[in-house]
Amino acid sequence: MTRKTSLIAAAFLASLLPAGAAFAQAKTLYIGMNGGTMEKTYSQYVFGEFEKQTGAKVVVVPGTSSDILAKAQANKDKPQMHVMFLDDGIMYRAIGMGLCEKQRPSAALNELFPAARFKGDMASGVSLGMTGIAYNKKMFTEKGWAAPTSWMDMADPKFKGKVVFQSMPSSSFGLHGFLMFNRIQGGNDKNVDPGFNAWPKTIGPNVLEYIPSSAKLSEMVQTGEAALFPLTPTAVAALKEKGIPVEYAQPKEGSVVLTVGQCVIANNSEPELSQKLAEYLLSPQAQAAALQYGSQLPTNPKTPATGDAAKQVAQINEWMKNAVTVDWESVNANRPAWNTRWNKTIER
Template sequence: MFKGLISISILALSLVACTRSSSQNQPLFIYTTMDEPIVRQIVAAYEKETGEEVEFVRLSTGEAAARIETEKNNPQASLWLGGVGLSHVQIKQKGLTAAYQHTSWNKIPAALKDGDGYWSGLYMGVLSFASNSKQLKRLGLKKPTSWIDLLDKKLEGQVQISNPGSSGTSYNLIAALIVQDGETGAFDYFKKLNHNISQYTRSGSAPAKNVAIGEATIAVGYAHDIVRLIHDDKAPLELSFPKEGTGYEIASISLIKDGKQLEKAKKFYDWMYSPTASQVMADYYFVPIVSEGIQLKADSINPKDIKLINVDLEWAGKERDRLINLWNEKING
């Protein structure tokens, strides 16, 4: 009997060891919220420099956070790359991430990382307006320079933003406008804006892409995405910012708690602050937080040059579920 128990124990340990070995011998598997072309460039550069393979699944911020929570008892990925920092804060609060102070930790300003190492900022993105110049001319409008401009009656069915339930971009907008106008004032604004909305998209980058092809006239999105559409895709877009102030993201990176490939993930995490990784991001009009020795695109938008609305990240993380439910009830119901 004891021999049987010993044999079973040895077999179980062998299976565990085999599973671990199998995971470590496989390509690193991550979730990412960056646009797929950018991630492909990042992964290609990483694989070329390190010889380590990476596989990824691209998800919106809300989808990534939800999947990480759903898989908490059996994580499939070991790292989340990109995505609005507010959601990285929230999954940290839910105990879904692991602390790690990467090799460039001391180069990151305190306001752009978690004090305990649960997430770290890669770059900042500023919320802005993307306007189709042809559509503006047709409607007899100028590009918006205020949040109030989006309420113009001429824009009925002509504005797109993303759904805050799936997109961190729009949750970022909700949090910023609450800081600016209070919760009641912000939701009153969204009720009025709803009359002009043609579509609430799943992804935060989709509205500007849709406006670029004339599906709507104005979108709210991140400036780096809009600048890229203007310069690389030659889209007929005009970029502008609200004079009252605007929200911003701290696009971040986190290790997933109990991930099966954490050592591989840490190596990739460290590399994301290398000059090579920073240059790939800069080539897509991002302004990396660690930017020594890289060349920024001439038309990149530096957040320091824009009037920003500062949001308490801990508050926004704790309030996310409640505010999304409130938005669904009052606006999207």
């Protein structure tokens, strides 16, 4: 080959590189997750490094866990998303529907807390938390009320018209709160009769509104409508960052463990890249960014944490000592009937 033809060949190969890069960048992964703080945190601070490493683009499809599950189910034969984040109870439903594919082995997956590995590695936890009680700090201070210490504080007559409760059929927070109330009344995750029977005479009369999600809480706290409501420490931290006067209280009966799980959607158009994204989101690097910028508590114990973040992780570990884990197999088997009963007898 002459020098001239060598130069021409080199130039030709160089001309292919931008096209190759453009092709890689053209690959877009769609990930379903909660909007608001979670979407902002991952879009602005977490996905960037993965995009830099792979040349792909990650786009969030926002919605509640129920919304995301419905979208995945509707497009099961030709998925429009590649990865999805779901609250643990709903994730078990997704796995049962055949919507998730097994996550491949990785160092990051092996590093997770055992509770963050779903059965058969069909999903994995990306964020750890629990549902307890949140309260309007400004209102409590003004009225001289002590911070809540029990789920049954929601039944205190002084909170009449000041309790806001998420709807059980559409919210994990609402389901968790009801299941803890049910346990206090003598029920369990298979028998909810005690909870349904006692609700109209205890917490029910104090409820101002049943809301489908927690989106309205910031407004209802600022207007002085909401005094008490089920919520997680992570969600409370997000509200406080916006200047909303709320605090978290760990109930003496325990909070309910809430793991946000991720799964690679079965039969998606980019299986290899989707597996890489799922693996990256379990890494200490990704989880450190989610913790620092979005108070997303890590499921990988190797995640570095300093300052306020380290204090937050230590506090969660303390609260986890009396946290309760839901029997999701029993709950999911009975939930459709419970939802119907809730709509007919409570949220009428």
